[in-house]
Amino acid sequence: MQFDVIVIGAGAAGLMCAATAGQRGRSVLLLDHAAKLAEKIRISGGGRCNFTNVNARFDCYLSANAHFCRSALAQYTPQDFVSMVERHGIGYHEKKLGQLFCDEGSERIIAMLDEECRKGGVDRRMETTIMSVARAADGGFEVDTSRGRFSSSSLVVATGGLSIPQIGATPFGYQLAEQFGLAVTPLSPALVPLTFHVEDAEIFTPLAGVSVEVEAKAGKGKFRENVLFTHKGVSGPAILQVSSYWQPGMELLLDLMPDGDAESWLEERADSEQLIANALSELGWSRRFADAWLDRVGMNKRLKDLGPKQRRQLAEQLHRWCVKPNGTQGYKKAEVTRGGVSTQALSSKTLMANDAPGLFFIGEVVDVTGWLGGYNFQWAWSSGFVAGMNC
Ligand code: FAD
Structure with missing residues (x-):
């Protein structure tokens, strides 16, 4: 015909x-x-x-x-x-x-x-x-x-x-x-969840289901949206967006305090007895995420126990938390x-x-x-x- x-x-x-x-x-x-x-x-x-x-x-x-x-x-x-x-x-x-x-x-x-x-x-x-x-x-x-x-x-x-x-x-x-x-x-698969190495995935397993607003950056891609922790790695709109710019071997940078200046925020609270995890919860972080993340960066302590150098280091981590995905979830999960x-x-x-x-x-x-x-x-x-x- x-x-x-x-x-x-x-x-x-x-x-x-x-x-x-x-x-x-x-x-x-x-x-x-x-x-x-x-x-x-x-x-x-x-x-x-x-x-x-x-x-x-x-x-x-x-x-x-x-x-x-x-x-x-x-x-x-x-x-x-x-x-x-x-x-x-x-x-x-x-x-x-x-x-x-x-x-x-x-x-x-x-x-x-x-x-x-x-x-x-x-x-x-x-x-x-x-x-x-x-x-x-x-x-x-x-x-x-x-x-x-x-x-x-x-x-x-x-x-x-x-x-x-x-x-x-x-x-x-x-x-x-x-x-x-x-x-x-x-x-390559794009708009796809990213996976962690097994040892990193284990650390974040307790966080599966937790979602945090971040600015995520990989290569030339930068997006302000939510990241969702999963059993295998990270997902959520911020991650799906940057996954299109991510290449194997590349680092993923997450700004966990995209609206503020973390160093001044910490300095203003330098004499506080409050746990850093509690202070971060007041910013809208889930307490579960705050504890796990602070454990991960070795800073789960009181605000007043941070010296000036540690404050600077923590501020750097808050604005430029670097995670290294080992891959994507592939075409089965890619949009x-x-x-x-x-x-x-x-x-x-x-x-x-x-x-x-x-x-x-x-x-x-x-x-x-x-x-x-x-x-x-x-x-x-x-x-x-x-x-x-x-x-
Ligand atoms: P498709 O819509 O994939 O159509 C291709 C067609 O070709 C299919 O019908 C298939 O059966 C047929 N075909 C394939 N191979 C052969 C073959 N060998 N012989 C004969 N026929 C064949 N995009 C958005 O903008 N908004 C959304 O909300 C959105 N949500 C999504 C959710 C999911 C879970 C997924 C997977 C994707 C989503 N997308 C979304 C992306 C969007 O679906 C695609 O970009 C869009 O469908 C592409 O259109 P297309 O016509 O090029 O291909």
Whole structure:
């Protein structure tokens, strides 16, 4: 069967692209090997889908080419997606930091995109295994599948990244890129909890479940959010954010008193009989965390027992507590994959491969990785729309 466009991957980006192309009057076939549509939308945002971030800008994304995502984000903005959500009567709210969530379940977003595809007359086939993709003699594409051979003049690859393989993630998109001569940048799990060496993990085991507000820093990433201690290491929004900037061997710096000047705070209390742990609890620290952390840095004593040098050392520890993760929890726990199809090989205006006419890559499979907080879906919508307008 012949179509104008075949889209492989019925996730966030693929659905947006198929709907856009279909509504332009293109005949579109949307293929996916999974039984259920858009599983990642379903499980996203704790089941409520953090579907965009009103502050999405190019500098909220990691990529070998930091400016690549600018054009797509300008062509289809967070407000454009919000307008679609409003047109479908879906309730939403801002949780924090520009993050928009559905009032009800993420299913509403999936149903909305499905409805938009129906409006565009998109032919969708789930549970379809893609066996091979080849250039046709006429310059188009031939896709051999478990449901037969399909041909098209444009082919859009929207197969996502490697995270959560248990719900259908595969390296298909990267392999197809390489088949057509496009480079793929190094891949790694991102927005992922970090793990400690066993001996460090043991020290923090009693803290599992404790959450503290910090400024976390790794490489060029710096985020003010909560860190959550777990049995294996650290998680929580601050850690997920910096994990995208963290590389093996790198230290993680945590500022545990991001609002204040720890040295003056300690000096003001230099004559106090109070235990340092109690004083820190008054700042909002959990007593459990204060005791464990002070034991760890060897300073679990009274404020007046600190000499000037120890005060300086403790202040330094409070502002620059250094922990050395030994790894991440990997793709099973990562929200996204960092790296992907090289942006050098694609047009930022259309998402089409520069040297493979008619072949497009969109969404997470591309080397564009957003921060935590709705940025990754916005990239999926923007890149999907742009390819949908040009395929
Ligand atoms: P996907 O949505 O992953 O879609 C890829 C599709 O391709 C899937 O349907 C898959 O079945 C199909 N596919 C894969 N391989 C093949 C193959 N070989 N043959 C056929 N089909 C194939 N981002 C946010 O912005 N906000 C959030 O709240 C949020 N929460 C998240 C929560 C979790 C637990 C996870 C894992 C991710 C979350 N993300 C969130 C990230 C977001 O889900 C992804 O960035 C986004 O889904 C990427 O869209 P995509 O269309 O590129 O890929």
